[in-house]
Amino acid sequence: EITKEQQALMKIITDAYNRHQIPQDVAKKLLQDQYSAEENFLLLTEMATSQVQVLVEFTKNIPGFLSLDREDQIALLKGSAVEAMFLRSAQVFSRKMPSGHTEVLEERIRKSGISEEFITPMFNFYKSIGELHMVQEEQALLTTVTILTPDRPYVKDQQAVERLQETMLDVLRKLCVLQHPQEPQYFARLLGRLTELRTLSHYHTEMLASWRMNDHKFTPLLCEIWDV
Numbered sequence: 369e370i371t372k373e374q375q376a377l378m379k380i381i382t383d384a385y386n387r388h389q390i391p392q393d394v395a396k397k398l399l400q401d402q403y404s405a406e407e408n409f410l411l412l413t414e415m416a417t418s419q420v421q422v423l424v425e426f427t428k429n430i431p432g433f434l435s436l437d438r439e440d441q442i443a444l445l446k447g448s449a450v451e452a453m454f455l456r457s458a459q460v461f462s463r464k465m466p467s468g469h470t471e472v473l474e475e476r477i478r479k480s481g482i483s484e485e486f487i488t489p490m491f492n493f494y495k496s497i498g499e500l501h502m503v504q505e506e507q508a509l510l511t512t513v514t515i516l517t518p519d520r521p522y523v524k525d526q527q528a529v530e531r532l533q534e535t536m537l538d539v540l541r542k543l544c545v546l547q548h549p550q551e552p553q554y555f556a557r558l559l560g561r562l563t564e565l566r567t568l569s570h571y572h573t574e575m576l577a578s579w580r581m582n583d584h585k586f587t588p589l590l591c592e593i594w595d596v
C-alpha cells in the first residue's frame with residue numbers, strides 16, 4: 369500500500385520530471401530541413417547538451433540528492449547521464465510527439481555517423497520501452513532510480529546512495545502493482561530495462577570514440593560529463 373509520504377515523494381519527482389524538459393525552441397530545431405550527417409550530428413549535440421542541463425536541474429529536486437557528498441553527486445550525474453538521456457529520448461519515441469519530432473529525431477539519429485552495430489540495439493531499446501506504456505510517474509521514478517545507482521565509478525559513500533535508491537525502488541514497485549494489476553511481473557520488466565541501459569551505455573562509449581576519430585566536436589558540457 370503506497371503511504372502518504374511515498375505519494376508526496378512521487379508527486380515531487382513527477383512534477384520535477386515534467387517541469388524540466390528540453391525547451392521547445394531547442395526541440396523545434398529538429399524540424400529544420402538540413403539533413404546532412406554533419407547537420408544531424410550538430411543538432412543531436414545541441415539536444416544532448418540541453419538535455420544534460422535539464423537533467424542537472426531535475427536531480428536537484430530528488431529528495432535527499434543534495435544531501436549527498438558533492439563529489440558523489442557529480443559522480444552520479446556523470447555515470448547516469450547517458451542512461452537518463454536514453455530514457456528521455458525513448459519517451460519522445462513512445463509519446464509519438466504531435467509535433468512530428470519522433471520521425472525527425474529517428475531520422476537524424478540514424479544519419480549522424482553512428483555505426484549500424486549501435487543503431488540496432490538502440491532502436492530495439494526504444495521499441496522495448498514503448499511496449500511498456502509507462503505512465504509518467506513510472507518514467508520519472510525509473511529515471512530517478514537510474515540516477516541513484518550506487519555502483520557508478522568514483523562514488524565514495526555507496527551506502528547513502530543505496531538507501532535513497534531503495535526508497536525510490538519501493539515506491540516504483542508499489543506503483544507498478546497499482547498501475548499494472550494484470551501484469552505481476554511488470555516491475556521486474558522495468559528493472560530489466562535498466563540492465564539494457566547499462567549495455568547501451570557501454571556502446572555509447574564506443575560511439576563517442578568513433579565520432580572523435582572522425583574529428584567530431586562536442587560542447588564543453590558534454591566533454592566534462594563524458595570525459596571526452
Ligand SMILES: CC(C)c1onc(-c2c(Cl)cccc2Cl)c1COc1ccc(-c2ccc3nc(C(=O)O)ccc3c2)cc1
Nearest residue numbers: 390395409412413415416419450453454456457460469477
Ligand atoms: C552528442 C550527441 C551527438 C549524442 O551523443 N549520443 C547521443 C545519444 C543518442 Cl544518439 C541516443 C540516446 C542517448 C544519447 Cl546520449 C546524442 C544525442 O543525444 C540526445 C539526447 C536527448 C535528445 C532529446 C531528448 C528529449 C527531447 N524532447 C523533445 C520534445 O519535443 O519534448 C524533442 C526532442 C528531444 C530530444 C536527443 C538526442
